[in-house]
Amino acid sequence: MRFSILSIVLFFSSATLFGCSNTDSENVKTKGIYASFDVSASNGAATAIAKFQVGGPTGSFLDLSSGDSITVNGLVLTRQELLGIIEYRKSVPYSEGGIYTFVFSREDEEPYTSTVTLTEAVTISSPTAGANATKGQSLSVQWNAGADASDSISVSLSKQGDDETGYSSSSLVSTASSHTIPASDTLTVNGGNIPATVSVFRERDGQMAEGLDGSIQSSQYDSVDITLVD
Structure with missing residues (x-):
């Protein structure tokens, strides 16, 4: 993945x-x-x-x-x-x-x-680039659904210049088109406006060569920059 x-x-x-x-x-x-x-x-x-x-x-x-x-x-x-x-x-x-x-x-x-x-390509429809999200409130993320049942989806939130740990979802089903980042994961240690990035990854496994151990996958992703505000 x-x-x-x-x-x-x-x-x-x-x-x-x-x-x-x-x-x-x-x-x-x-x-x-x-x-x-x-x-x-x-x-x-x-x-x-x-x-x-x-x-x-x-x-x-x-x-x-x-x-x-x-x-x-x-x-x-x-x-x-x-x-x-x-x-x-x-x-x-x-x-x-x-x-x-x-x-x-x-x-x-x-x-x-x-x-x-x-x-398939991923396009985030919400939040939009440049949007503000309130700290301590859940954040809804939406994107285009995929059609291949073998794919998986994951969502992440990274915070720039802040000591608070970011967020990464567990694997979601391939047909998912939305996910809610919990309110607790939008909190920050530092006050004021905190730049952040929301990303969605769509992933697919491939076929490894016989006789060679390892993993092979493809992924498409989309990211939008937002601001976490008090």
């Missing part, structure tokens, strides 16, 4: 505090590799992301080496590293309902081919 903005922030914060280690992929057999593939899209733009780790999603990150490579729909993903986290990314043509094929290639092995279909 796609991470909320809050969980991404927490993940990178943990990486800063505890550090991340990495190793060359040539030192790890395929059965010991955990691959994470994602196609993330918003506003008609899509990015393919791949990560490789030792043993599981909490293991050391792998630096592809010795002929190992990753492509999506024939495009080579580019290595990026931040705070010890290694991932491979590429802007890819946007195609709602289109199939994205990740191919992990290793010398002397057959390619590992994983596929995912890009889920």
Whole structure:
């Protein structure tokens, strides 16, 4: 499932505090590799992301080496590293309902081919960008419903420059088109106007290659900036 903005922030914060280690992929057999593939899209733009780790999603990150490579729909993903986290990314043509094929290639092995279909776009209809929301009152979020029963939805609220924890919903059914953020989660520690962002993610699982452990998904999301007021 796609991470909320809050969980991404927490993940990178943990990486800063505890550090991340990495190793060359040539030192790890395929059965010991955990691959994470994602196609993330918003506003008609899509990015393919791949990560490789030792043993599981909490293991050391792998630096592809010795002929190992990753492509999506024939495009080579580019290595990026931040705070010890290694991932491979590429802007890819946007195609709602289109199939994205990740191919992990290793010398002397057959390619590992994983596929995912890009889920439907998400458009938040309420709240609108620039709207005010009152602290301590529940906040209704509405968006366009999806048609695929295999999809899932999540909603998040992040608060900028405030010590209060943000909000992230549990997984909602694919046909959901509204969710209410509880009143307690719109409260802030600091007084005055607090900038905040409401996000909705629609997510879909794909099919991992046989013989390769990991996960593959696509997600579309929409975000609106609002202000939490007293």
